[in-house]
Amino acid sequence: MTRVLVIEDDAQTAAEIAAALGDHGYQVECAGTGREGLLKAATESFEAVVLDRMLPDGLDGLGVLTTLRATGNEVPVLVLSALSGVDERVRGLKAGGDDYLIKPFEFLELTARLDVLVRRRAGPQREVVLRVGTLEMDLLTRTVRRSGQPIDLLPREYRLLEYLMRHAGQVVTRTMMFEEVWHYHYDEPTNVIDVHVGKLRRKIELPGTAPLIHTVRGSGYVLHAPD
Amino acid sequence: MSFMRLIDLPRTSSFRLALLFLALFGISSAVLFGFLYLRTQQFLLLHVDTWLIREAPEPQVRVPEIVRRFDAHLVANPDRDHVFALYDGRGQHLAGDPLPMPTRIPVYDQPFDFRVPVENGRTRFRGIAHRLQGGELVLVAQNMYETREFDEAFVNAALWCGVLTMTLGLAGALIVGAGTVRRFDAVALAIQRIVSGDLSRRLPSHGTSGDLDRLAHVVNGMLDDIERLMQDVKGVCDGIAHDLRTPLTRMLAGLERARRRASSTDEYATAIDDAIVEMRSVLKTFSALLRIAEVEDGARHAGFSIVDLETVARDVTEFYEPLADEKDIVLSFACAGAPPFAMNGDSSLLFEAIGNLVDNAIKFTPPRGRIAVDVTHRPDGLGVSVTDTGIGIGAGEREAVLRRFHRSEKSRHTPGNGLGLSLVAAVARLHGMSLTIEDAVPGCRVALLRPLSSPREDQQFRGKDIMAGEILRASKAS
Numbered sequence: 001m002t003r004v005l006v007i008e009d010d011a012q013t014a015a016e017i018a019a020a021l022g023d024h025g026y027q028v029e030c031a032g033t034g035r036e037g038l039l040k041a042a043t044e045s046f047e048a049v050v051l052d053r054m055l056p057d058g059l060d061g062l063g064v065l066t067t068l069r070a071t072g073n074e075v076p077v078l079v080l081s082a083l084s085g086v087d088e089r090v091r092g093l094k095a096g097g098d099d100y101l102i103k104p105f106e107f108l109e110l111t112a113r114l115d116v117l118v119r120r121r122a123g124p125q126r127e128v129v130l131r132v133g134t135l136e137m138d139l140l141t142r143t144v145r146r147s148g149q150p151i152d153l154l155p156r157e158y159r160l161l162e163y164l165m166r167h168a169g170q171v172v173t174r175t176m177m178f179e180e181v182w183h184y185h186y187d188e189p190t191n192v193i194d195v196h197v198g199k200l201r202r203k204i205e206l207p208g209t210a211p212l213i214h215t216v217r218g219s220g221y222v223l224h225a226p227d
Numbered sequence: 228m229s230f231m232r233l234i235d236l237p238r239t240s241s242f243r244l245a246l247l248f249l250a251l252f253g254i255s256s257a258v259l260f261g262f263l264y265l266r267t268q269q270f271l272l273l274h275v276d277t278w279l280i281r282e283a284p285e286p287q288v289r290v291p292e293i294v295r296r297f298d299a300h301l302v303a304n305p306d307r308d309h310v311f312a313l314y315d316g317r318g319q320h321l322a323g324d325p326l327p328m329p330t331r332i333p334v335y336d337q338p339f340d341f342r343v344p345v346e347n348g349r350t351r352f353r354g355i356a357h358r359l360q361g362g363e364l365v366l367v368a369q370n371m372y373e374t375r376e377f378d379e380a381f382v383n384a385a386l387w388c389g390v391l392t393m394t395l396g397l398a399g400a401l402i403v404g405a406g407t408v409r410r411f412d413a414v415a416l417a418i419q420r421i422v423s424g425d426l427s428r429r430l431p432s433h434g435t436s437g438d439l440d441r442l443a444h445v446v447n448g449m450l451d452d453i454e455r456l457m458q459d460v461k462g463v464c465d466g467i468a469h470d471l472r473t474p475l476t477r478m479l480a481g482l483e484r485a486r487r488r489a490s491s492t493d494e495y496a497t498a499i500d501d502a503i504v505e506m507r508s509v510l511k512t513f514s515a516l517l518r519i520a521e522v523e524d525g526a527r528h529a530g531f532s533i534v535d536l537e538t539v540a541r542d543v544t545e546f547y548e549p550l551a552d553e554k555d556i557v558l559s560f561a562c563a564g565a566p567p568f569a570m571n572g573d574s575s576l577l578f579e580a581i582g583n584l585v586d587n588a589i590k591f592t593p594p595r596g597r598i599a600v601d602v603t604h605r606p607d608g609l610g611v612s613v614t615d616t617g618i619g620i621g622a623g624e625r626e627a628v629l630r631r632f633h634r635s636e637k638s639r640h641t642p643g644n645g646l647g648l649s650l651v652a653a654v655a656r657l658h659g660m661s662l663t664i665e666d667a668v669p670g671c672r673v674a675l676l677r678p679l680s681s682p683r684e685d686q687q688f689r690g691k692d693i694m695a696g697e698i699l700r701a702s703k704a705s
Contacts, residue, residue, distance in 0.1 A: 087530075090530065102514075104510060156545055156546075182542065182546060184542070184574060184575045184578045184579075185575045186518075186575050186576075186578075186579050192546060192547060192549070192550050192586075195549045195550050195553060196546075196549055198549075199549050
C-alpha cells in the first residue's frame with residue numbers, strides 16, 4: 001500500500017486530507033508540526049509527502065523542504081499553500097517541491113497530482129508504442145490507430161492524447177492538462193479544455209464501442225480501456 | 228484670521244525670511260552710511276586743515292605785519308567764523324579777532340580741535356597755532372559749527388531712513404507672512420476636509436505658477452488619482468458584495484431546502500452537488516479577484532522572462548480554435564512586421580490576457596463571424612490585437628468595461644463574472660503595455676501595445692489607473 005505523509009498544522013484540514021487520500025487508497029500518516037513531519041519523513045519510508053507551506057513553531061514548509069532535500073531525501077513533495085502568488089509558487093518549486101497546489105483545492109486535484117508524483121517515481125517509461133485497449137499510439141511515427149484504423153489528429157490533439165495515454169488509468173485534471181500539454185500555468189483555466197477533449201473523444205471513439213475517455217466529477221478525465 | 232494665527236505669524240517661514248532680509252539690508256545700509264560718513268568727515272577736515280595751513284602766516288613775517296593783516300581781515304570779515312588772532316606771551320589778545328586764547332594747545336604748527344566760550348554759542352573750533360620768537364602766539368582757526376551741522380543732518384537722515392526702512396520692512400514682512408498664513412490655512416483646511424472624508428475637495432490655487440500653486444497642482448493631481456482609485460475600490464466592494472452574495476444566497480437556500488424537504492440520499496446528493504457548483508463559482512470569482520490584485524500589485528515579476536509574443540498569441544489562437552469552430556467562427560492568426568517579437572514578460576499571464584480577449588470575442592461574435600489575432604512589430608512598438616465582428620463596445624462604455632465586475636447590458640445574459648477585461652488591463656499594465664479599445668465596424672478591436680520607448684523592462688506600473696477617453700492607456704511611462 002502506498003504510504004503518504006501529510007504535514008499540516010490545522011487538525012481539521014489534516015483530517016479531511018487524510019480521509020480523502022484514504023478513500024483514494026493511500027495509507028496516510030499525519031504530522032502537526034514541521035519538526036514532527038521532518039522526523040517522520042527522515043525515519044520512515046513514504047511514497048510522497050503533502051506539505052503545508054505555512055507551519056507554526058519556526059520551521060515552516062519551505063524549511064522542512066530544504067532540510068529534507070539537504071539530507072538527500074528525494075521523496076516527491078506536493079506543497080499546499082494558501083499563498084497564491086506566483087512568487088510563492090516559484091519559491092516552493094525552487095526549494096525542491098515537485099508540485100504546488102493552492103488552497104482551497106478540490107480533492108480530485110490533490111489525488112490526481114499525487115498519483116502522478118507517485119507514479120513518476122516508479123521510473124520513466126521508455127515505450128515506443130502506447131496502448132490502451134484497442135487504441136495504439138506509435139511515438140516514433142507519431143501515428144494513432146484504433147482497432148488498426150488510422151486516426152488523423154491535429155498536433156495539439158496528438159499531444160493531448162499522448163498525455164492521457166501516458167497517464168492511462170490515472171485521473172488528470174484540466175489544470176494538469178493545461179500545464180502539461182499547453183505548457184502554460186494558471187489556476188483557473190477555462191473549460192476550453194473540455195472542448196478539446198470533446199473533439200478528441202469524437203475522433204478516437206468508434207460507434208458501437210465502449211468509451212475510452214471518461215469524465216470524472218466534472219473537472220477531471222481518465223483514459224482507460226473498457227473492462 | 229484669528230488672534231491665535233497672528234501669534235503664530237512670527238513662526239511662519241515667509242515672515243522669518245522677510246525679517247532676515249530686512250536685517251541683512253539694515254546691516255549693509257549701516258555699513259554703507261558709516262563709510263560715507265567717515266569719508267565725508269575726513270574730506271571736510273582735510274578741507275579745513277588745508278585752509279588753515281594756507282592761511283597761517285609764514286614764519287618770516289614780522290609781528291607788525293601780522294597785526295596789520297589780522298586787523299584788516301577783522302574789518303573785512305566780521306563773521307567770526309574764520310579767526311585770525313594774535314596773543315602775547317601771557318595769552319592777552321593783541322590783534323585780529325577778539326577770541327579768547329585756547330586754554331590748552333596740544334601741539335604747535337599742527338591743526339587741533341579746541342573749544343572756547345563765545346557769545347553766539349558756536350564754541351567748537353579747529354585751528355593751527357604758531358609761537359613767534361618774541362613769545363607771541365599766532366592762531367588761525369575755523370569755526371566747526373557748519374561741519375557739525377552737516378554731521379548731525381547726515382546722521383539724522385541716516386537714522387530716519389533706517390527707521391522708515393525698518394517700519395516698511397516689518398510691515399511688508401507682516402503682510403507677506405499674513406498672506407502666507409492665510410494661504411496655508413486654506414490649504415490646511417482643505418486637507419482637513421479631505422482627511423475627514425470629503426475626497427472631492429481640492430487644494431485652493433490662485434491660478435498663478437507660484438511655488439505654492441505648483442505644489443497645490445501636484446497634490447490635486449494626486450487627489451484625482453486617489454479619488455478615482457477609491458471609487459474603483461468601492462466599485463469592487465459593491466461587485467464583491469453582489470457577485471459573492473448571490474451564489475452564497477442560492478447555496479444557503481438550496482441547503483436549507485434539502486434539510487427541510489429531502490427524504491432520500493439522492494435528493495441530499497443533488498443538494499450537495501448544487502452547493503458544490505455554487506461554491507466553485509464563488510471560489511472562482513474570489514481567486515480571479517486575488518489574481519487581479521496580485522497582478523496589479525506588480526508582484527508577478529518573479530515569473531518574468533524573455534517571452535516570444537508571437538508564440539504566445541499563436542498558442543492562444545490554437546487553444547481557442549475548437550471553441551470558435553463550435554460557433555462557426557473563423558479564428559485567424561497573423562504576424563506582421565520584423566522579428567523578433569520577444570519581450571520581457573510572464574508568458575502565462577500574457578496567454579491568459581490574450582486568451583481572455585479571444586474568449587470575449589468568441590462570446591460576443593455571432594455565428595459565421597470572424598476573429599483575427601494579430602501580432603505587430605512596428606516602429607511605435609510591439610503589440611497584439613484581437614479584432615472581432617461582434618456586437619462591439621459603445622464609445623461611452625470603453626472605460627467602464629475595464630472596471631471589475633462591470634457587465635454591460637448586452638453581456639448581462641452571457642456567462643462570466645465581469646473580471647476578464649480587468650485582468651487584461653492589469654496584465655497590460657504589469658507589462659508596460661497600453662490597452663486600446665476601438666471600433667472595428669462591425670465589432671471592436673482591442674489592442675495591447677508595448678511602446679518601444681518603454682522604460683526599463685522591469686519597471687513597475689503602480690498607482691496610475693486607466694484614464695478615460697477614446698484611447699485608454701493602461702500604462703504611463705513614468
